[in-house]
Amino acid sequence: MRDIIWTVVATVAGAVIALSLVEVTHRIVCRLGRRSRLLAALSRHSHRPLQLVATLAAIRIAVQITTGHGADPYWRRVTLHVIALALIAATAWLVASLLLVVQDRALTRFRMDVPNNRQARRIHTQVVMLRRVTVAVIFVLTVGIMLMTFPSVRGIGASVLASAGVIGAVAALAAQSILGNVLAGLQLAFGGAVRLDDVVVVEGQWGRIEELTLSYVVVHLWDDRRLILPTSYFTTKPFENWTRTGSAVLGTVELDVDWSVPVQAVREETRRFIEGNDLWDERACALQVTDATGGMVRLRALVSAVNAGNLWDLRCQVREHLVAWVRERQPAALPRMRAEVGDGVFASRRFKRNGQEHVDDSATGPDDSRVFGGSDDGRARGETFGSRTEPVEAASTR
Template identity: 35%
Template sequence: MFDEYLPKNLEFSWEQAATTAIALAVVLLAALVLHRIVFAILRRIASMSSTPVDGMVFERLHKPLRWSFIAIAISVLAARDEDIAFVWSTVSGFVIPALLGWVTLSIAKAFTDALEYRTEISVDPVAARSRRTRIAILSRTATFAIVLITTGLMLFSIPAVKEVGVTLMASAGLAALALGAAAQPTLKSLIAGLQMAITEPLRLGDLVVVDGHTGRVEEIRMSFVIVRTWDERAVVVPTSSFLDQSFENWSRKNEMLTGPVYLHLDPATDVEPVRKEFERFLHAHELWDRRTGVMLMTEAHPESIELRLAVSSRTIGDLFTLRCDLREHMIAWLRKEMPDALIRHRLEVEAANQRTMQRK
């Protein structure tokens, strides 16, 4: 009953089928044994290395190379067995491009893992963030290209799709226009991602202010960037926005930053004691890096004066804590030592009401 599905030059034979099955089992077993031996040797070589990078690369290649060994074994058998050749010629157009793409993708991922490991042991945090950003973007670009090419090769193994491709190549002008219009957003995101990797306006871990949101860059993809704010919200920003619009990067070269604390006091306040207390507190605080510690009167109004207490710290997180501590301490000190310096509009209104009541 199977004769009608076989080519005319092939006749079904149980003996031949058994022989083919045994030959197939033998070559598959030989491929698996060879794969095990090769990777046993590679693991032994990796164990003698001073870093785990070699082992990471070999582990990435373990599964795809196992199936590649099997495919090579079947190809060798197909050259000698017509039955296997008939089946293999049908599926090889899908299997071989898929395996090549899988191996290439695994190699790219292995090198990505190796580069990320070398980045983790770097002592320079800014350089490490820079390398991590480039690795992430270029890795995703390579993944996109490998998957696209592999899918194209697999589809072109289908005769109908191949004919459509030839027809499109014949009318290349119209096809290029249509494909260009359809792929414009994808190409724009791809180019924007590559620009981000080369120019590095921001990197993973940078503290940025974009669209009124302040947070750390958590993830950079080809089409969007995720910024994690202090309250754990994830702000999704298109990648092209960082190239087309302005934004603030607070940790471009390092995390050393200067920030202000503002005090609004009564115009009759004696400023010098406030300055001395500010300097005393600052010199005693462990988070101050001694780069900036200046108090200036930046505004003077009939109702109040504004004092700007500028301080600096080694990291952005330390600066935030230092500013909070300074603000809390100065208000408490003023309340205790110089209560007249604090503005009391509410108390003045109550005193005026009392005087009015007394006159009545």
């Protein structure tokens, strides 16, 4: 009983001394942290794990010193083993906190709240991936070290190593998809195809990369939904990345109008509206006729903005303004459907002569039906895209 009381007193005294030393060290680091962000982060994140490590180490030393003489009772071995397991876990927690502090300190040098944050997004993506890998490695090593403290586990180590090849093959076959996603996550982190805060279009959805892990990617959609995809998706399927080389992007606004539309007037109105809009970044502004089929003329306005959000709002404003302008200023250019009722002969080919109706089926003018012939330009194009070899008939006569 006297030995047990002495062990308890020594243990409590050791824990108090350890906590006191850690508290003094913490106060000193906090005071120095006023001038150093790294020390401030250390005092904030590593205080609790350091307290636990110091306390467990002091308790273990106290138990070993006070119970080391004489026989080795069973309770002493069990107590020391339990304390050792807790000390290993606490040490792993301390090491992980120190590594996370260093990683967070490295991230503070690269800000993401700036317009041109491409480099910062790449660094943040890589650091986040390394952080997850680091935590996973520390966890696996900690569990392995804790298991090695059991004599029975150390005894079967040789047999485990002997069968490592078979177990590895079975595990690789069973976890093929998981390993594929992990490798895809590492490829995304260091390949640069996609980064955190990138604006992407996947599965027809527009959004930003909110979270990127080793197994899945979270895309924050424009309507606040989250699209969760496996990392292998971004290495096996095509997707759009609007901010891979920069945050500035281009966008289009398309309108279908009648053939009577004054294109130049629409172009001037588009230019006037965009130049007075604060969302435009003054890089691109153009209006072109991109299609003229189906009884409609398709106008496409090209605009630019500093980021995807501004571009979306600018496109909507340009579209709304052009619709209102065409409706109010050019009502004749509104889309319309034309129909002709007759006997099957085109009215444009009918004419009257001497009181009788005739149909003009003659063809006049140059032959424009051939792209690779029929004119000097067509023949030159035909020589360019035609075969460079001689005709078979000409070669056989030689």
